Amino acid sequence: MLIEFKVNGKSYQIDVCPSMRLIDLLRDELGLTGTKEGCGEGECGSCTVIMDEKAVNSCLVLAPQVDGKEIITVEGLAEDGQLDSLQQKFLEHSAVECGFCTPGMLMSAKALLMKNPHPTDEEIRTAIAGNLCRCAGYAKIVAAIKAAADSTDQ
Amino acid sequence: MKKEFKYVGRTFPPDHGVRKVTGDLDYCCDVKMPNMLYAKLLLSPIPHGIVKQINTSRAEKVPGVIKIFSHFNSPNKMFSTYRIIPGQQMCFEDETLFAERVKYVGDRVAAVVATSLAAAREAVSLIDIEYEELPALLTPEEALNNREVKIQPRGNVVHEYVVDVGDVPPTTEDCITMESETQTQRIHHAAIEPHGCIAYYDTAGKLTIWTPTQSVYGVRTVVAELFDMNYSDVRVIKLPIGGSFGGKQEFLFEPVTSFMAMETKRPVKLILDREECIIHTRVRPPVKTRIKTTVTKSGKLLELIADSTLDSGAYAGASPDYVATLSQKVCKLYRIPHYRHSGRAVYTNTVRSGGSRGWGAPEIITAVEIHMDQLAKKLGMDPVEFRLQNLVHPYDMDPVVQLSLGDARVIECLQKGAEAFRWKERYNSQDKQGRYRRGVGVACGAHKNGMYGGFIDSTSMVLKMNEDGSLNLNASIHDVGCGIGTVMKIIIAEVLDIDPALITVTEADTEYTGYDPGVYGSRVTYVVGACAKKVAEMLKEQILENAALILGKPKEYLRVEKGCVYTVGEAEKRVISYQEIAEKAIRENFRSLNAAYTYHSSSNPGSYSVQFAEVVVDTVTGLTSVTDFLAVSDIGRALNRGMIEGQFQGAVQMGIGYALCEEVRIDEKGRPLNNSFANYHMLTALDMPDVKVLLIEHEGDEGPFGAKSIGEISTVPTAAAVINAVNNALGTSLSDLPVTPDKILAALAEQKRVRVC
Incomplete structure (x- = not known):
């Protein structure tokens, strides 16, 4: 089936198999391999992308559901080579270790800040509760998201 | 005098940090090669049996299938996935590429190579196999009794092993003895990156393997020996790694992927899915430990007798060494006049055990520290005061491995931690009534710094300065996710007083980087880091020698600062930049600036962490929340502060999971019950307490700028601290991990029953 959608501001029209998952569409068809697969069943969150302003596990979204939608992936965060403040704060706050969960964390955080620019710690933790990190224990990630939210104020 | 550092102790992002936050860094799963094929494994559904027949006729019809492999068309040479060097002791060659006799649910039976992963997957589902089932032994008890x-x-x-050191000293005091038993469980390492690798065998007969491994030279050894190849014809390149925690220490997939690449003459990529990662790779070994201690009534330990049984799973792998390490932790922590530890690793028809963060320390220290709390309780002593009487002191001798413990600051960790956590006040003012019970717990842990005293512990590096003043460190770095390359840059930057951004660090590649046995045993900062410091110091000498020639001044009258060399002792100071020195060294002095060194460690001090937990247990549901946590560690010297704190917080996440919820359980038919992240629960951001980190920095040992290891010690005492807090909250003596709600409720019911009786 033919679907039309946008990824990181760019329009696509692609003929896809209806059982194709969004993560495969992104990684295999569009070459956007920043989105990672850690479990394939929506538990680890490393494949999180933003679909119409909501964070979704791209391993649980099928291609037909993407028709007419606007997707943002980790590749869409930086603009003109300038890192998004979330990316910057993740680096400054030691919120990145092995980096495999990082794209998903960033996208969950981005979806939160798009909706709620001044989140509390609890709201941040809730927003990333679906993203597993085995290296850093979340504290640095929460601090980085908080710092990114604060930096947008200024 | 307090040393001032310019780079050491600050916070730097990890190597490739920008590429990690932009999604630009290619992990194994992201790599594509021309003509690449995809492999999918077929894993055994039964725990023990003989593969009698394989019918691949349906599978072969799937479009895109190139070849199907099993023991019927593969070499049957035995190998060990644990071998790093030829001649290594305790490597039991007990497996083949594909099993003729499967030994656990998840054992490798067959594999399909196809032009797409979808085709490989479909073909695997169409392979018909006839098994002759054999009796399965699922626990060490069953394996020992049958x-x-x-x-x-x-x-x-x-x-099997027995360690017996020291004697019980004569005492006039009254003594008591106490026994306990602790069972720790099988856990999944749960690196978020699934396991995998890529192999290619080219027409020149060279085999290249790209893999997120903890030891490229180990992969090379195992693969070259298996296929009778020259070591020089096997090139292993380390890829970025999405976490490992010991799970990528052994060489489990590289042999089979290499074989498929050699047979198909095309690049073959194997990436496991999460279920395969859990049931086929290695797990932290389940260990049962019985401890009996004798202690004076005033709280002085006289004797500790321990007996441990480790479930190795179906293949030996690291287990023979692993079980022996259980006996090498306790005397790093406590002064024990007589210590005896017997132990054994036992094969079972379950998922293979293997190297796991802390390598025996979390298992044995959990048992010891739960025991120590019960002992303190029996003596009527505060658990902190009891431990203070018995912990090791700086420069004590470890009687088991016969090495100095170095500047072992565990007592200071406990004292400072107790103060920061307000231990006394909180321990003495716990409310033990009502539905929600609050409790606090403490535990101490010990680990090591490298392999000195037990195994090869050398590393080779070359550091060169380019004509523009930038630097290349050529070394077999295996960053496992905690920023090892960055640590090397910090060390070099501090020695040369140069911006770390001017330094490039290689990752391991057997073709181009010097020998290093790999990342385990907490050897990287202490040993590899010490080598980086040494080559930086050697290069600094060369810089000064060349500057001396250029400036016409003896090098004793020169000093380095901010990437320049300055003259000292002259009225008019002269300055020359590294860039100018490097350029003139080649052009005018006919020298190049490069320093090569092979470093051998010559000590192995203890690393320590003392951790404090506060929990709230719901006595109705049995659910435990960890509400506060403090991790203290005698780190020697913090090199990359923010990353160290993060590593501790991650280690605590792993340790709380170990205490409360993580387990790969095996049912009565040998099937793993927790085979996905949906039923293998790890702590999320909402479950985690605020983990405070307190670093004790004394730099009394040989590591770079005094730094000691943290990667493993950080998780060693966590589970015991949490369980001691649960036992403190409930007045129980739970010691069967994980302490799940059902076990808590059962213990409370038992408590009630005993009270009524």
């Missing part, structure tokens, strides 16, 4: 069923030809006991 020795007529041999899991491996050599029997069911992998390895």
Whole structure:
């Protein structure tokens, strides 16, 4: 089936198999391999992308559901080579270790800040509760998201 | 005098940090090669049996299938996935590429190579296999009591040992003895990156393997020996790694992927899915430990006798060494006049055990520290005061491995931690009534710094300065996710007083980077880092020698600062930049600036962490929340502060999971019950307490700028601290991990029953 959608501001029209998952569409068809697969069943969150302003596990979204939608992936965060403040704060706050969960964390955080620019710690933790990190224990990630939210104020 | 550092102790992002936050860094799963094929494994659904027949006719019809492999068309040479160097002791060659006799649910039976992963997957589902089932032994007890069923030809006991050091001193004091038993469980490492690798065998006969491994030279050894190749014809390149925690220490997939690449003459990529990662790769070994101690009534330990049984799973792998390390932790922590530890690793028809963060320390220290709390309780002593009487002191001798413990600051960790956590006040003012019970717990842990005293512990590096003043460190770095490359840059930057951004660090590649046995044993900062410091110091000498020639001044009258060399002792100071020195060294002095060194460690001090937990247990549901946590560590010297704190917080996440919820359980038919992240629960951001980190920095040992290891010690005492807090909250003596709600409720019911009686 033919679907039309946008990824990181760019329009696509692609003929896809209806059982194709969004993560495969992104990684295999569009070459956007920043989105990672850690479990394939929506538990680890490393494949999180933003679909119409909501964070979704791209391993649980099928291609037909993407028709007419606007997707943002980790590749869409930086603009003109300038890192998004979330990316910057993740680096400054030691919120990145092995980096495999990082794209998903960033996208969950981005979806939160798009909706709620001044989140509390609890709201941040809730927003990333679906993203597993085995290296850093979340504290640095929460601090980085908080710092990114604060930096947008200024 | 307090040393001032310019780079050491600050916070730097990890190597490739920008590429990690932009999604630009290619992990194994992201790599594509021309003509690449995709492999999919077929894993055994039964725990023990003979693969009698394989019918691949349906599978072969799937479009895109190139070849199907099983023991019927593969070499049957035995190998060990644990071998790093030829001649290594305690490597039991007990497996083949594909099993003729499967030994656990998840064992490798067959594999399909196809032009797409989808085709490989479909074909695997269409392979028909006839098994002859054999009796399965699922626990060490079953394996020891049914020795007529041999899991491996050599029997069911992998390895046994006894350590016995010291004597019980004469005492006039009254003594008490106490016994306990602790069971720790099988856990999944749960690196978020699934396991995998890529191999290619080219027409020149060279085999290249790209893999997120903890040891490229180990992969090379195992693969070259298996296929009778020259070591020089096997090139292993380390890829970025999405976490490992010991799970990528052994060489489990590289042999089979290499074989498929050699057979198909095309690049073959194997990436496991999460279920395969859990049931096929290695897990933290389940260990049962019985401890008996004798202690004076005033709280002085006289004797500790321990007996441990480790479940190795179906293949030996690291287990023979692993079980022996259980006996090498306790005397790093406590002064024990008489210490005896017997132990054994036992084969079972379950998922293979293997190297796991802390390598025996979390298992044995959990048992010891739960025991120590119960002992303190029996003596009527505060658990902190009791431990203070018995912990090791700086420069004590470890009687088991016969090495100095170095500047072992565990007592200071406990004292400072107790103060920061307000231990006394909180321990003495706990409310033990009502539905929600609050409790606090403490535990101490010990680990090591490298392999000195037990195994090869050398590393080779070359550091060169380019004509523009930038630097290349050529070394077999295996960053496992905690920023090892960055640590090397910080060390070099501090020695040369140069911006770390001017330094490039290689990752391991057997073709181009010097020998290093790999990342384990907490050896990287202490040993590899010490080598980086040494080559930086050697290069600094060369810089000064060349500057001396250029400036016409003896090098004793020169000093370095901010990437320049300055003259000292002259009225008019002269300055020359590294860039100018490097350029003139080549052009005018006919020298190049490069320093090569092979470093051998010559000590192995203890690393320590003391951790404090506060929990709230719901006595109705049995659910435990960890509400506060403090991790203290005698780190020697913090190199990359923010990353160290993060590593501790991650280690605590792993340790709380170990205490409360993580387990790969095996049902009565040998099937793993927790085979996905949906039923293998790890702590999320909402579950985690605020983990405070307190670093004690004394730099009394040989590591770079005094730094000691943290990667493993950080998780060693966590589980015991949490369980001691649960026991403190409830007045229980739970010691069967994980302490799940059902076990808590059962213990409370038992408590009630005893009270009523």
